[in-house]
Amino acid sequence: MEKAFSEADREAVYRAIHERRDMRHFVSDPIAPPVMQRLIDAALHAPSVGFMQPWRIVRITCAHRRAQLRDAVERERLLTADALGERRDSFMRLKVEGLRDCAEVLVMALMDGRENHVFGRRTLPEMDLASVACAIQNMWLAARAEGLGMGWVSLFDPQEVGALLSMPVGARPIAILCVGHVEHFYDAPMLETEHWAKRRSIEECVFENEWPSAKD
Numbered sequence: 001m002e003k004a005f006s007e008a009d010r011e012a013v014y015r016a017i018h019e020r021r022d023m024r025h026f027v028s029d030p031i032a033p034p035v036m037q038r039l040i041d042a043a044l045h046a047p048s049v050g051f052m053q054p055w056r057i058v059r060i061t062c063a064h065r066r067a068q069l070r071d072a073v074e075r076e077r078l079l080t081a082d083a084l085g086e087r088r089d090s091f092m093r094l095k096v097e098g099l100r101d102c103a104e105v106l107v108m109a110l111m112d113g114r115e116n117h118v119f120g121r122r123t124l125p126e127m128d129l130a131s132v133a134c135a136i137q138n139m140w141l142a143a144r145a146e147g148l149g150m151g152w153v154s155l156f157d158p159q160e161v162g163a164l165l166s167m168p169v170g171a172r173p174i175a176i177l178c179v180g181h182v183e184h185f186y187d188a189p190m191l192e193t194e195h196w197a198k199r200r201s202i203e204e205c206v207f208e209n210e211w212p213s214a215k216d
């Protein structure tokens with residue numbers, strides 16, 4: 001078997017990477033169950049530190065529960081705005097979640113009992129979080145390939161959301177994911193279009209042998 005993918009397959013992988021967007025505008029048509037299954041399966045095939053698989057996924061199917069999550073996000077959105085000082089008003093103009101209209105809401109959490117896993121985490125305990133982020137990115141790319149949008153919402157108090165979803169002590173929600181059909185994908189990150197931030201160049205992010213001194 002050829003080690004490299006065919007050119008078309010390679011292009012498809014890079015296309016998913018470049019055309020994936022954090023989406024906040026959805027149309028509420030349901031996602032077919034086999035597609036949803038594939039997205040979950042993509043998440044569960046992510047790499048994880050020491051093969052720990054620290055991800056747990058709570059699928060929200062109850063409208064009342066979804067409304068409670070929206071309320072939690074709205075509360076945190078306002079607190080974030082207050083914490084932003086002079087950028088408050090431009091933040092308040094941004095759309096930062098699509099919880100009302102998306103077809104599916106998934107809460108991604110770190111499992112409890114993570115202290116028993118030391119491999120790769122003795123000096124870097126946060127590698128559990130990195131592993132769940134890999135699962136989310138897998139799902140994000142798979143969703144894009146399926147023609148579905150996904151949005152990562154991190155504006156919430158993890159204690160509050162953990163309690164709301166009856167999570168055990170030690171478990172911790174890290175993302176509310178909105179997944180669903182979209183009218184179209186944004187051409188560029190919405191935060192770039194809205195002049196909140198722009199993509200950094202290779203020179204700004206990639207160094208050789210050492211971190212450059214400030215004057216370079």
Ligand SMILES: Cc1cc2nc3c(=O)[nH]c(=O)nc-3n(C[C@H](O)[C@H](O)[C@H](O)COP(=O)(O)O)c2cc1C
Binds near residue numbers: 154191192
């Ligand atoms: C860890 C993480 C948390 C995020 N939380 C939020 C959020 O709470 N609300 C939001 O609108 N976007 C959130 N995003 C999406 C980013 O705003 C988005 O990835 C970034 O603006 C670049 O846009 P793109 O994903 O379309 O390339 C989050 C992304 C990551 C990776």
